[in-house]
Amino acid sequence: MTDAASRPDLALTLGDPTGIGPEITLAALADAPVPLRRRCRVFGHRAALVAAVASLARTRARAELEQLVDELVLHEPALPWSALVPGQPGPASGAAALAYLDDAIAAAGRGEVAGLVTAPLSKRWAKAAGLAFLGHTELLASRLGAAEVVMMFVGPRLRVALATTHLPLAAVPAALADGRLTRVIELTAAALVTDLGLARPRLGVVGLNPHAGEGGLLGPEEAALIAPAIAAAQAVVGPVTLTGPLVPDVAFRDHAEGRYDGLVAMYHDQGLIPVKLLDFDDAVNVTLGLPIVRTSPDHGTAFDLAGQGRARSRSMQQALQLAAALVDRRAAAAAAGSAAR
Numbered sequence: 209m210t211d212a213a214s215r216p217d218l219a220l221t222l223g224d225p226t227g228i229g230p231e232i233t234l235a236a237l238a239d240a241p242v243p244l245r246r247r248c249r250v251f252g253h254r255a256a257l258v259a260a261v262a263s264l265a266r267t268r269a270r271a272e273l274e275q276l277v278d279e280l281v282l283h284e285p286a287l288p289w290s291a292l293v294p295g296q297p298g299p300a301s302g303a304a305a306l307a308y309l310d311d312a313i314a315a316a317g318r319g320e321v322a323g324l325v326t327a328p329l330s331k332r333w334a335k336a337a338g339l340a341f342l343g344h345t346e347l348l349a350s351r352l353g354a355a356e357v358v359m360m361f362v363g364p365r366l367r368v369a370l371a372t373t374h375l376p377l378a379a380v381p382a383a384l385a386d387g388r389l390t391r392v393i394e395l396t397a398a399a400l401v402t403d404l405g406l407a408r409p410r411l412g413v414v415g416l417n418p419h420a421g422e423g424g425l426l427g428p429e430e431a432a433l434i435a436p437a438i439a440a441a442q443a444v445v446g447p448v449t450l451t452g453p454l455v456p457d458v459a460f461r462d463h464a465e466g467r468y469d470g471l472v473a474m475y476h477d478q479g480l481i482p483v484k485l486l487d488f489d490d491a492v493n494v495t496l497g498l499p500i501v502r503t504s505p506d507h508g509t510a511f512d513l514a515g516q517g518r519a520r521s522r523s524m525q526q527a528l529q530l531a532a533a534l535v536d537r538r539a540a541a542a543a544a545g546s547a548a549r
Contacts, residue, residue, distance in 0.1 A: 216281050216321070218531055219312040222252030223327030224334075226292050226301040227509030228519035230260035233327050235521035236528050238268065238276055244532055249281045249321060251308040255289045257282075259515070263294065266517040285311055294515025302333030309344070313351045316500050322539070323501035323531040324348075327524065328509045342374050345495050348502060356388075357497040358395045360470075361479065361506055362404070362530065363487025366463055367470035368479040369396040369496070380416065380475045381429050389437035393472055395496045397445040400470055402541065403494075403534050409469040411445075412459055413438050413452030416474040420453045434474075460486075489522040492530045501534040503527040 220237075223229025234257055237245050250257075254277070261273040285307035290300040309329070315321050331343050341347040349357040360369040371392045372383045393413060400409040414420075415434060417427035424431055430453040442450045451468070460482040463471050473479030483491050483506065491506040505523035513519045 216247050216249035217535060218247045218249065218323045218325060218528070219315055219321040220248050220250045220325045220528070221305075221308040221312050221327055222250070222256050223308070224297055224301050224305045224329045224509050224511075225253060225256035225259075226294055226297040226514060227328055227330065227511050228514050229305075229327030229329075229509065230256040231263050231514070231517065231519050232505065232521040232524040234260045234273065234276065235264055235268075235519075236524040237280070238264075238273065239521070239525055240528060244528065247532060248528070249283060249315070251283045251285070251312040251315075253284055253289045253304065254282060256292070256304075259294060263515050263517040283311055283315070295511050297330055297333050297509070297511055299333060299336040302330060302335070302337035302339070305329040306334055306337055306339055309347065313348065316352065321500070323503070323535040325524075325527050325531050326502065326504040328505065328507065330509050330511075344502075344504065345373070348495060348498060352498055352500065354497045354499065356391050356395065357495055358392050358399075360396060360399065360494045360496050361483045361487075361491045362494055363483060363491035363506075365486045366460065366483050366491070367400070367404070368460075368463075368483050369399075369470065369472045370476060370479045371472055371474050373476055375475065377475060381433065384416075384429070384433050384437070384474065387437075387440075389433060389472075390440045393437060393441035393450065394445060396470060396472055397441065397448040397450070399494070399496045400448060401446070403496075403537060405537060406469055408447045408449070410449045410451065410467070411470050411472065412454050412463060412468040413450060413472045414456050414459045414474060414478065415453035416456075418456070420455045489520055490526050491523060492527045494530065494534070501531050501538065503531040503534070 257277045287307040292301050358369050372380050400406045416429045421427045421430035434453040438450050493504045495502040505527050
């Protein structure tokens with residue numbers, strides 16, 4: 209296990225400070241066991257946490273929240289606080305979210321933290337503040353030098369990786385070509401074994417078209433792209449059994465009932481609708497392919513809830529706990545590998 213007593217090894221970013229990020233981060237830390245809390249280093253403005261105290265004090269003890277803020281290992285950005293108000297986002301809140309993330313990524317690059325838990329930011333306002341990427345995942349891949357990353361959602365009932373993410377449906381088939389789908393399957397299979405600790409996992413690959421193409425009648429992608437990608441990946445994924453292309457409208461039910469240990473979905477909504485239907489409060493977004501662990505809750509900024517103390521922190525709690533578990537598992541595997549040499 210990582211020696212949490214020596215230094216905090218988990219970075220938490222507050223996300224857009226006018227969204228629910230500060231509230232759910234503070235609530236998750238308040239509910240975390242003390243040893244886990246001591247592993248955390250928070251990146252954000254103290255003023256955002258003070259505002260979160262005011263929101264959460266509607267249902268929690270204010271004195272305990274204030275004490276928690278005082279005890280946190282807090283890294284404030286060089287960017288001055290702009291008197292931001294919960295529920296009122298703009299370019300300034302986008303800039304703050306990017307400053308938190310930039311500082312956390314820099315800490316990861318220096319080897320100061322092994323895991324990163326990110327509260328939600330707004331793609332719109334981050335872009336207005338200068339973000340050249342679609343979101344957290346793409347920025348992390350670029351800054352940390354990852355050649356390929358995969359967005360995977362891990363919950364109590366479903367584990368779903370996305371072959372493509374923020375694309376129009378018309379662009380999905382082309383995005384699956386040129387070996388991309390094969391690499392997604394390989395990264396997902398490896399994560400089931402190394403990160404989630406499954407000895408012989410069963411990974412299903414979902415078709416793109418209705419009825420998985422119906423033998424080509426409803427589309428060529430299953431035969432032309434998906435089946436060859438499965439075959440190519442199966443040759444290198446070792447103990448993982450791959451199955452597919454699966455009929456989409458039953459694959460997720462079969463997974464929820466235990467027939468598979470994970471699924472690869474072809475596009476964003478194909479994977480996210482069942483995840484948010486079955487595991488909304490408990491699912492965690494995990495970025496595969498990075499040199500560090502990265503998790504986040506499976507929801508957005510919820511500006512309409514910010515400042516009211518009503519946002520549920522369950523997914524953020526799960527993201528924190530999973531990040532710690534993955535960091536520990538990787539550390540144990542590295543130690544075992546060193547001992548074997």
